[in-house]
Amino acid sequence: MRRFLPLLLVALTAAGATVASFALSARWWLAAGPLLALTGLGGRDLLQRRRSLPRNYPLLAHLRYPTTRSAHSSDARAKEGEERDEFLVPSLRPVEAAEEPPVVRVGGPDCRLPYDMALLNVSAMSFGALSPQAVLALNRGAALGRFAQDTGEGGLSEYHLRGGGDLVWEIGSGYFGCRGPDGGFDAREFADKAALPEVKCVSVKLSQGATPGSGGVLPGVKVSAEVARERRVPEGVTVVSPPGHREFSTPRELVLFLARLREAAGGKPTGLKLCVGSRREFLALCRAMAAEGVTPDFVIVDGSEGGTGSGPTQAAGRLGMPLTQGLITVHNALVGVGLRDRVRIGASGRVATGADIVRRLAQGADYTNAARAMMLALGCVRARRCHTGACPAGVATQDPLRARALNVADKARRVRHYQRETVRDAVRIMAAMGVREPGELTPAHLLRRSGPGVLCSYAELYEWLAPGELLAGPPQSWAADWKAASPDDFG
Numbered sequence: 001m002r003r004f005l006p007l008l009l010v011a012l013t014a015a016g017a018t019v020a021s022f023a024l025s026a027r028w029w030l031a032a033g034p035l036l037a038l039t040g041l042g043g044r045d046l047l048q049r050r051r052s053l054p055r056n057y058p059l060l061a062h063l064r065y066p067t068t069r070s071a072h073s074s075d076a077r078a079k080e081g082e083e084r085d086e087f088l089v090p091s092l093r094p095v096e097a098a099e100e101p102p103v104v105r106v107g108g109p110d111c112r113l114p115y116d117m118a119l120l121n122v123s124a125m126s127f128g129a130l131s132p133q134a135v136l137a138l139n140r141g142a143a144l145g146r147f148a149q150d151t152g153e154g155g156l157s158e159y160h161l162r163g164g165g166d167l168v169w170e171i172g173s174g175y176f177g178c179r180g181p182d183g184g185f186d187a188r189e190f191a192d193k194a195a196l197p198e199v200k201c202v203s204v205k206l207s208q209g210a211t212p213g214s215g216g217v218l219p220g221v222k223v224s225a226e227v228a229r230e231r232r233v234p235e236g237v238t239v240v241s242p243p244g245h246r247e248f249s250t251p252r253e254l255v256l257f258l259a260r261l262r263e264a265a266g267g268k269p270t271g272l273k274l275c276v277g278s279r280r281e282f283l284a285l286c287r288a289m290a291a292e293g294v295t296p297d298f299v300i301v302d303g304s305e306g307g308t309g310s311g312p313t314q315a316a317g318r319l320g321m322p323l324t325q326g327l328i329t330v331h332n333a334l335v336g337v338g339l340r341d342r343v344r345i346g347a348s349g350r351v352a353t354g355a356d357i358v359r360r361l362a363q364g365a366d367y368t369n370a371a372r373a374m375m376l377a378l379g380c381v382r383a384r385r386c387h388t389g390a391c392p393a394g395v396a397t398q399d400p401l402r403a404r405a406l407n408v409a410d411k412a413r414r415v416r417h418y419q420r421e422t423v424r425d426a427v428r429i430m431a432a433m434g435v436r437e438p439g440e441l442t443p444a445h446l447l448r449r450s451g452p453g454v455l456c457s458y459a460e461l462y463e464w465l466a467p468g469e470l471l472a473g474p475p476q477s478w479a480a481d482w483k484a485a486s487p488d489d490f491g
């Protein structure tokens with residue numbers, strides 16, 4: 001309640017000064033006038049429903065805006081710095097931009113209910129990390145714009161199901177949403193929920209870029225009674241998902257688990273999400289796919305630059321491959337084992353603009369997901385307090401008073417608008433490059449400055465395998481990892 005104190009103090013002083021100006025001297029109006037104006041401003045902050053920050057912090061929000069803006073621009077500058085040396089290649093024979101945004105069909109040969117995925121979707125963020133209002137606004141936004149929302153590893157909450165949006169149901173190592181009494185996977189509950197019409201795909205989370213090698217964390221301050229019920233964990237106690245899954249410990253067991261989930265889900269597309277660590281590990285997974293004849297319908301590659309709702313991590317950006325390397329590794333490995341046409345690749349890691357989408361498609365992705373950019377569309381002001389439960393914008397909190405400031409209908413429209421305009425931008429950029437379909441983009445469409453006055457395309461900068469090349473005889477650069485990769489050991 002301390003956040004309402006400044007307004008209260010200003011209002012009381014304004015009242016005092018007004019009384020004094022009548023009772024003592026008209027000079028008091030010099031103080032009463034501005035104070036009354038400030039009180040009016042604070043009152044308007046409290047009553048308006050469009051912006052969450054002033055609703056939660058009447059008056060104070062006006063002091064914050066300049067600092068928030070500078071935080072935004074310094075992040076934007078960091079990203080610009082990284083990408084300053086990259087260019088997409090326009091064509092002298094541009095084409096007309098497609099009217100309808102393209103979609104990507106997800107579903108390999110064992111999938112009976114393929115899903116048409118948008119080029120940009122809501123990346124995994126769980127109920128718990130996000131407020132009920134934020135989850136619902138993303139869901140409604142997804143329904144309005146016909147794109148998908150990944151539930152994150154916190155289970156399928158009622159807020160994921162209320163807005164009518166398409167869902168990718170993520171299953172993490174804590175198996176929230178299909179968690180048996182012993183904390184393991186509950187196959188019956190999984191089958192019941194996977195049958196829901198809103199669930200279009202199932203994703204097994206192996207790791208995420210911000211915290212590869214360790215399980216997701218939800219700080220106790222965000223484990224409200226409702227979140228605790230949803231996850232079947234004690235209220236108010238920090239939830240730490242185990243670092244690994246109980247259901248499998250080898251690549252072969254993992255692909256068989258995926259096949260089991262797909263069957264239990266009635267044939268819905270089933271895939272996995274990971275931040276790539278070693279190339280050998282991913283090749284071990286490819287060996288298991290080839291050995292069992294089982295492929296995931298999609299692989300979501302998360303870059304080590306990824307975000308999290310659980311606070312700053314020591315390893316941020318240092319553990320795991322950045323998205324560019326992870327994406328190229330996964331794409332090449334799947335091409336090399338001749339399975340690329342069965343598996344779609346999603347990419348997440350600072351995707352925010354149309355150019356980001358096109359760049360990732362040129363590097364080997366089929367579609368992209370965004371988490372933090374979607375949070376900005378929800379009104380996130382990057383206060384970096386996600387882990388404290390005190391999000392000033394009502395996005396990453398379970399405090400009902402803070403969360404209520406988030407106007408679901410308005411933010412759903414903003415999420416939809418952001419996704420639509422970003423995809424439109426990507427389509428316009430592709431058209432300028434002479435590309436009609438995302439599948440036509442290749443590494444040759446992306447250039448990088450690799451030294452003073454030297455521009456190379458990604459086709460030249462990286463090694464790109466031919467379909468089936470690993471099976472036919474791997475190039476020397478891949479031979480050692482391919483030889484060492486075993487379907488029965490992640491290595």
Ligand SMILES: Cc1cc2nc3c(=O)[nH]c(=O)nc-3n(C[C@H](O)[C@H](O)[C@H](O)COP(=O)(O)O)c2cc1C
Pocket residue numbers: 123124125126129130151152153154170205207208209216273302303305306307308309310348349350351369370371372373386396
């Ligand atoms: C608040 C928040 C919560 C997240 N929760 C999950 C999660 O439950 N499961 C997961 O796989 N990734 C989670 N992530 C990671 C994102 O899905 C995404 O992979 C990563 O942030 C990179 O995308 P971005 O750069 O667009 O944020 C979370 C990220 C944020 C910011």
